[in-house]
Amino acid sequence: MPDQIALDVENAALLAALDAIPDAVFAHMKPELRVTANNIAAEAGRRIRRRTGETGDAITVDETHNGDGYVVFVGGTRGHIARFLEFGTSRMKAKPFLFASAQLEAGPALRRARFAIQDAIDEKGLGD
């Protein structure tokens, strides 16, 4: 009788890890999203043209309604002033502060996201 080798394939751990990855990614990503939102708000506050300071103070960071991240916006009654500043008027040149801040933060945000995703993958045992 020739030699034999029995192959017992146990893939439960792998499948469980694959199932767990999305939640792990979100758990690691959420704090980084908060950092990104705060940074955008802070940079926007520094860039905004101030006269009374009310518009700058109205820059707000809040969690999205479904909890998947955060939004940065100019709240209160200063929304129209923010629009005037961001896009300009017929009497005033645009003085962008919010989207420019978002663009500036894009690179760091992506870097933090990469680290968060990698951490999640490592946490579930599928990393290097």
Next chain:
Amino acid sequence: MADQPALIVRVATNLEELKQGMVETKQQVQTTTAAIGQFAAQTGDLPAKVQRFTGATTEAASASDRLRNSLGQFDGVLASMGVNIGTEIRGLTELGEASGKTASQLGLIATAGLVVGAAMAGWKIGRAAAEFFDLDQKIGAATAKLLGWGDLAGEVGGAQQDTINKAIRDGADATISYTAAIAFNTEHLKATRAASTAAAAETKALAAADQAASDSIQANNKLQLQHLKEEIAAMAPFREAMGELNSVGQGWKGTLDTIDGAVVEGSKVYLEAGGSQTALAEAYGLTDAQVKSVASALKDDAEATKLATTETERLVAAADEAAAALDRQQEAAAKLKRETAAAAAEVEKLKAANRAMGNSTQYDLSSDSGRAQVPEKIRVWLHDGYSLAQAAQIAFLMSWGLPINANDPLFAHKGPAVPGFKEGGVGDFGSGTLAMLHGREAIVPLDKAGSGAGGIGGVTNVYHITITQPFATPTQIARALDDATMKRQRDIGVRF
């Protein structure tokens, strides 16, 4: 939120694509696992195939691509996200700038703002998710790690080819397909198993025969062992008789050496307790000669103990005698000391009487009390400048009416003789003693001599001598000290 935000930047994640990708990845893993199980069930001779698992094949590459594609749905999202964000923002900004500067056009700008919000919603995990390009490789590696293989897809393809190769090697046509090869291998495996079953039955029968033979040999061995024991028992009286004969001539000590030490000690205790030698021989299985040798040893021990006791008593008596002699010596020494003290007191008493009678010149002129004891008839001559000896002699001669002999050396000069020490000298001359100087001389008190500057020699030698034999006479000790001192002096280079 009462007011509609005019400008919104949304920073959020959208994991739907990721979840879908994971579902499809799981399906791929399960499919691959099932294929492996099927392959394993149809393959009997695996080692060669396991070796081939390590090589990548074209089929492996395509399988890997399929796995990557299942995950690569991120690609569309990922590739577009990071790039489009800036483009859309810039486009919308331009839109706002181009949309007019009038108040009526601000509504359009507001709409654009909302559009921006919606567009930004697309910036979810952006380029970061592009890292999932690597995720499929990571998952592939992890799968291989869990399964203990190198390349999962390659292994599947290799397994199929190995199935075909096995069928060909077992007699199938060289152009056989994978499906046909599976069927061929299955039939071949059944035939092999049937042969194995028959071989196993034959092996079992052989093992039973083997066991029967083994049982027979074991029974025979037991029987032989029993016969051997019986023969040994029958030889016991003969061995005992031979022991008796052998012990003759070697003495009881030689016989005793043939007995185990523990048996000897046990036998001694038994004999001392009054046990009979017959019972002892029975209890320990000893011959008469051996029992007698134990008795002799016991007797020898008793005699040795008696001799030791006698010697101990003699030593104790000697020690008591020595102690008594020492006491007598101490008593004699104390008596001698008392007698010496009494004699000294008597001498002092006589000296005092002699001085009272004016017959003594032993007065201490260096102290007031000593000078007060000098009789008046002597003191007057002292005051006249004579020495104590001269004054005493004059007083004595005058008390008896005798003339003073001028030729008496005592009166060679008037007054006390003044020592010169022209050639040097050392001694205790008493306080107040005069001395004659001769020119260049060093006059140094003994207690300051040798103490450096002003001292004789300027060097103080301190000798620490350890006496290891204190039981000697004072003369012997003094001589030893002298020898040690002189030797030390020679060692440090002093020559006399």
